[in-house]
Amino acid sequence: MEKAEQIKVLKQLMAHIDAGTNVDAGGIRHTPAETYTSPARALQEWDRFFRGHPxxxxxxxxxxxxxxxxxxxxxxxxxxxxxxxxxxxxxxxxxxxxxxxxxxxxxxxxxxxxxxxxxxxxxxxxxxxxxxxxxxxxxxxxxxxxxxxxxxxxxxxxxxxxxxxxxxxLDMDTLMAGLTPEFDSWDFSRMVYLGEDTYETPMNWKLAIDTFGETYHFSALHKNSLFPFFHGNVQAYDTYGRNHRMSLCTRGIDELRGTDEADWHITDGAFPVYYMFPNVQVNVGATTVILVRVYPHGDDPHRSYSRITFYGRPEALDQDDERLVELPRQFAEIIRDEDYVAAASSHRGLRSGLLDHMVFGRNEPALHHYHNTYREALGLAPLPLMEA
The missing domain is CATH 2.102.10.10 (Rieske [2Fe-2S] iron-sulphur domain)
Structure with a gap:
């Protein structure tokens, strides 16, 4: 990420903290329950997004x-x-x-x-x-x-x-949608493989994607795990075609105030998370990257799994610091034990047939963008924006 962009994002996060605000999608949207439970939709997704897409x-x-x-x-x-x-x-x-x-x-x-x-x-x-x-x-x-x-x-x-x-x-200009210079700046090609876990979950694959789409839940679901290290319900958000970048706000940002902007680095006060259409999250830390790939079990709408792969920067590996492996794995285990447990609970609620839709709040813009680009790729009408 270019220096000017890093400073811009960090200043946006500071401004939200100071004003008690968050990125605003301008309203709320309802997504039908069948998005997650329909066998016909799952078959369409399997053919379009997993068998027929890069x-x-x-x-x-x-x-x-x-x-x-x-x-x-x-x-x-x-x-x-x-x-x-x-x-x-x-x-x-x-x-x-x-x-x-x-x-x-x-x-x-x-x-x-x-x-x-x-x-x-x-x-x-x-x-x-x-x-x-x-x-x-x-x-x-x-x-x-x-x-x-x-x-x-x-x-x-x-x-x-x-x-x-x-x-x-493979049309990389379309797939990257403007992210190539930023990804090049991270020098991902130098990352060293550290290991991989697979998490099986009784839920639709898109619910796993949804868990990465907001920090509104941090103070409740992650109150004893991530919330001590992150400002919940505060983020910076940018879209790149069907992809997006959501910058989570870490509490390290508080230490940047009053320091020289020339010394700021994005990972000192933020945790960038890139969503790459249709099923990948790239989580970027100071010394590690966590790649999350989410898959359905074929055309079954009720089961999915995530492959969580860990990578480290070689210069950090040279320091022989055990935390290089431990910290990203602990973060991934929180996803497994908290986010995915809550998402599986949501799937069970949707399967009950007692809900006809879910609600995306105005402070959850990544969910608005993700679901409307997903629908556009399937030839479906966008979810209408309603005043909150």
């Missing part, structure tokens, strides 16, 4: 060197992500071209070759078929035509993007 599957640090790989199956599509011999990020259908077996079964690691466990057809990290056992018995195979099926993939601003369809398009 996905962020991680950060550059997941593939730190040639031969590194990760595997993914979050779109009901086995994916093998590699860094090939030249250092290029590649993505393939993790499916053997012989009989369709899954080639690589490990979650992550480093290998020079990938061998199918069924008949040992073997592939290089660039997808080439390099060995067919007993080829003289099997029959002549044109190896150039039987490599792993490659998927559109690009490494942009330290994020790994894949389109689940072989004929899909």
């Amino acid at each position: 996905q962020i599957i991680g950060m550059s640090g997941d593939l730190p060197e040639p031969g590194s790989f990760t595997t993914h199956d979050d779109f009901d599509l086995p994916i093998l992500a590699t860094r090939d011999q030249s250092g290029r990020f590649r993505a393939f259908a993790n499916v053997c071209r012989h009989r369709g077996a899954i080639v690589e079964t490990e979650t992550r690691g480093k290998k020079k070759l990938f061998s199918c466990p069924f008949h040992a057809w073997t592939y290089a990290p660039d997808g080439r078929l390099v060995a067919v056992p007993k080829e003289d018995h099997f029959g002549q195979i044109d190896k150039d035509c039987h490599g792993l099926t490659e998927l559109p993939a690009t490494e942009h601003c330290g994020l790994l993007w894949v389109h689940p369809q072989a004929d899909g398009v």
